[in-house]
Amino acid sequence: MRTGTIEVVAHHVLVLNSVTRSLPFPVTTSDTVKEKFPEEIRLRFRVLDLRRPQMQSNLRLRHNVVKLIRRYLEDEHEFVEIETPVLSKSTPEGARDYLVPSRVQPGTFYALPQSPQLFKQMLMVSGFEKYYQIARCFRDEDLRADRQPEFTQLDMEVAFTSMEDMLKLNEDLMRHVFQAVGDIKLPNPFPRLTYAEAMDRYGTDRPDLRFDWELKDVSDVFLGSSFKVFADTLESGGVIKALCVPGGATVFSNTDLKKGTVYTEASKAGAKGLPFLKVMENGELEGIGPLLSSLKPEKKDQLMELLDTKTGDLILFALGEQSSANQILGRLRLFIAHKLEVIDTSAHSVLWVTDFPMFQWNSDEQRYEALHHPFTAPNPEDMDDLPSARALAYDMIYNGVEIG
Known part of the structure; x- marks a missing residue:
């Protein structure tokens, strides 16, 4: 063991599987492997890649973050963790579904969830006022730097609350996690930009303010x-x-x-x-x-x-x-x-983007459709002009990436 409590002294070594050629990349303490070797090679030899100290550190960091989230939501705010189904029916969301054919009902398909949206709404109606889960989600969309077919997200829902309360809860959670994991102090409160301001000043709804x-x-x-x-x-x-x-x-x-x-x-x-x-x-x-x-x-x-x-x-x-x-x-x-190279890579820029448009015009189908998803409430001030209505929707942006 690392502590030295138990020391194993080998008297005989038996080679079970000999290596006839050099390793595809070195298992070293540095992270230069990431820069020097293509990701395809690292994924092909994933067992070796995961032996690298940097990958070990990444996975342990992820574990610690999830542990902190669970303790904070449950102990400080009385949330209940509830797992929702993975095999379900297809519902309209922001991307294409992954479909799984049913063996017992030929010609029908399950859909893998893009998010547990419907299920958490059902939980609210059922009397679970504070729900969360570390949810696995699936979206059939093109790969990008911040998009992949399957991913894990912190999913939560609270009944009988306001937008301001949800913003404060998530800010407090983020400050708690960043402080505990990296001794990083995030601003209190987070800066805010409306969607219109972000687009006008930075040309994107996820501005990098570093x-x-x-x-x-x-x-x-x-x-x-x-x-x-x-x-x-x-x-x-x-x-x-x-x-x-x-x-x-x-x-x-x-x-x-x-x-x-x-x-x-x-x-x-x-x-x-x-x-x-x-x-x-x-x-x-x-x-x-x-x-x-x-x-x-x-x-x-x-x-x-x-x-x-x-x-x-x-x-x-x-x-x-x-x-x-x-x-x-x-x-x-x-x-x-x-x-x-003007971006300060050591900086931590976090903000909210609010007041997204509720609808967007689909020129192909000649109709309005929800910009994000149909479970967003319109701003009460805009009820008389729904095509131009703002949604009570908000995104958390960290270093130019939408994270929530």
Whole structure:
């Protein structure tokens, strides 16, 4: 044992399975294996991968977090842990279901749960006022960095409560866990942004606030502009948004911005072009010719004051419908921040995003549908205008990732 209480002295060793070649990767104390070896190799030799100290630490950390959650909810708030069925019928939710054929009833299928939504509603009606479980969930959707087919979530429901009470409960839980596990102090209370604010300022509903860059609406600067692309956009009711990248002018070449990595990233978000300006010495600008020539001195000063630019900064523009312009610059904001390594990886940024739209328009089916799921209540203030209603829905965002 590690304590030295029991010491085993071997007198004879019997090889049960000889190794005829070197290991696919070293089982070392460092975590360089993660960077040097593809994930497919690590998964193929999972037994070896799990022997690495970093993986051992990860799984033990997960165990400790779950233990802390259970003790906190049960001992401090009298929650009851209840397991709900995994095999059930399909119900409308946010993604596609995984289906399991029934042997005893040919032609019918079970669905694996995307979340225990219906079951926890039933528990509330049944008199269990505070429920939780560490739930296994399944969603048939494309893989992304923060999405996988099966995952575990803390699922909870409370009857006869308010949105503010639920926000406080979850904040207290997160502060308790972070403090106990990593001696990390999270803010009290958590910062909040409405959905509209998050989209307008950061171009995403899950903003990473470990760096400060914000999107700005510069439509007023270009009213009456002779730059046709901008003029046509404003005339058709669109907007012009801008993102100032500190020091970006010295890092990205015109080629990067016209047809290189930055342009490619913008095009992935739907941009048909990427107008830009660079702030040079003495406040001079360089960039797209027609855009430069359309900027009168007073408009240039107005733009630079609005964006608080400095020598060496890069100004990127996106135009069109507000949602489209926000999405383009929101994507570029993250891409460039990672490229320039300006994100403080030791920071812990947590916030709430509230007031999500209740419905979204499905142009294919010509009808409104729930943006998240149909179990969200509309804001009472918006009952007279349901298509534009805000939902009593909220997401917890940690370092740019939706975690609850």
